[in-house]
Amino acid sequence: ETGVTQTPRHLVMGMTNKKSLKCEQHLGHNAMYWYKQSAKKPLELMFVYNFKEQTENNSVPSRFSPECPNSSHLFLHLHTLQPEDSALYLCASSQDPGAAEETQYFGPGTRLLVL
Amino acid sequence: GENVEQHPSTLSVQEGDSAVIKCTYSDSASNYFPWYKQELGKGPQLIIDIRSNVGEKKDQRIAVTLNKTAKHFSLHITETQPEDSAVYFCAAGNTGRRALTFGSGTRLQVQP
Numbered sequence: 001e002t003g004v005t006q007t008p009r010h011l012v013m014g015m016t017n018k019k020s021l022k023c024e025q026h027l028g029h030n031a032m033y034w035y036k037q038s039a040k041k042p043l044e045l046m047f048v049y050n051f052k053e054q055t056e057n058n059s060v061p062s063r064f065s066p067e068c069p070n071s072s073h074l075f076l077h078l079h080t081l082q083p084e085d086s087a088l089y090l091c092a093s094s095q096d097p098g099a100a101e102e103t104q105y106f107g108p109g110t111r112l113l114v115l
Numbered sequence: 116g117e118n119v120e121q122h123p124s125t126l127s128v129q130e131g132d133s134a135v136i137k138c139t140y141s142d143s144a145s146n147y148f149p150w151y152k153q154e155l156g157k158g159p160q161l162i163i164d165i166r167s168n169v170g171e172k173k174d175q176r177i178a179v180t181l182n183k184t185a186k187h188f189s190l191h192i193t194e195t196q197p198e199d200s201a202v203y204f205c206a207a208g209n210t211g212r213r214a215l216t217f218g219s220g221t222r223l224q225v226q227p
Contacts, residue, residue: 002158002160004158006158033214040124040219040220041219042119042204042216042217042218042219042220043159043204043217045214045215048214056214090158090159092158103149103161103164104149104161104215105161106151106158106159106160107158108156108157108158109157109158
């Protein structure tokens with residue numbers, strides 16, 4: 001285990017549903033990330049949070065809404081998604097303020113299927 | 116921005132053989148190059164990393180080499196075992212960017 005947990009592990013939702021993904025890190029880190037992993041594509045960075053503040057939004061559609069209530073928890077709220085949003089959503093954390101040379105620790109991911 | 120290309124996309128080797136995965140990057144300012152291994156149903160796990168002040172790093176059967184001039188780095192796995200079968204990702208980062216840029220991954224299959 002990496003110290004980063006994600007729930008749920010699998011999620012099936014319709015295009016009109018609203019759901020949330022949860023990530024929790026037990027490592028005392030200050031930076032957290034959301035990535036999207038689609039088949040045969042590189043990991044796509046979605047959002048970066050440092051000390052609960054969003055520092056990067058990688059042109060993500062507004063149907064994805066992140067929330068970081070504290071340095072240990074990160075949520076991704078989903079609404080009116082499209083089938084092409086089906087993917088593995090990975091959460092990661094790193095020690096210090098999101099600097100790219102910091103080692104990132106990944107959770108197991110949430111496998112999302114949008115029907 | 117940074118662009119990382121990774122080859123090959125799939126690699127099949129016999130148990131005991133060596134495996135080499137190569138990545139190139141575009142941003143000469145990149146100075147941190149981690150490699151991640153992702154097994155089925157799990158998130159990526161860091162297996163080794165290298166910083167731009169060294170040319171090679173080794174950890175048991177795994178080694179990484181870096182050529183800053185050519186802007187490429189490679190992962191070498193010797194004496195491969197079936198449990199090495201997974202998807203491997205390279206990435207590049209530097210202090211000026213907030214997050215890593217990942218390659219597209221290499222699916223390694225070690226045949227027993």
